[in-house]
Amino acid sequence: MSRRQAAAAGSGTETTAQERGFFMFKSVFPPQRALVTITFEGEAIQVEEGTTVAAAVLDRAGGETRTTARKHDGRGPYCHMGVCYECLMEIDGVPNQQSCLIPVREGMSVKRQSGAPSFRTEENK
Numbered sequence: 001m002s003r004r005q006a007a008a009a010g011s012g013t014e015t016t017a018q019e020r021g022f023f024m025f026k027s028v029f030p031p032q033r034a035l036v037t038i039t040f041e042g043e044a045i046q047v048e049e050g051t052t053v054a055a056a057v058l059d060r061a062g063g064e065t066r067t068t069a070r071k072h073d074g075r076g077p078y079c080h081m082g083v084c085y086e087c088l089m090e091i092d093g094v095p096n097q098q099s100c101l102i103p104v105r106e107g108m109s110v111k112r113q114s115g116a117p118s119f120r121t122e123e124n125k
Contacts, residue, residue: 053099066113
């Protein structure tokens with residue numbers, strides 16, 4: 001029986017990749033930088049200093065950084081260079097931040113962005 005057939009048959013005790021110790025975006029290099037603690041959706045997580053917020057979220061939370069305005073489908077970073085705007089998140093209370101361009105720092109608070117970005121501010125009401 002091939003691996004694919006065994007997986008299709010299932011054993012009833014399926015585990016997630018994280019439970020097995022596999023992370024899709026695991027660094028191939030041993031940690032060289034200090035770890036910082038950020039809060040993502042109310043949960044404290046530790047990541048290497050200098051990692052982008054998008055990479056930290058992909059590694060720990062399955063990759064959804066925002067939802068679409070109309071159907072509330074999950075979206076995640078695509079280009080990782082600030083061109084596509086799929087990685088918009090609320091960082092330290094400020095919405096519409098491109099998480100692929102912002103490095104993590106100690107004490108940072110990160111939340112998924114829900115729906116369409118809001119461009120209204122106190123100045124342009």
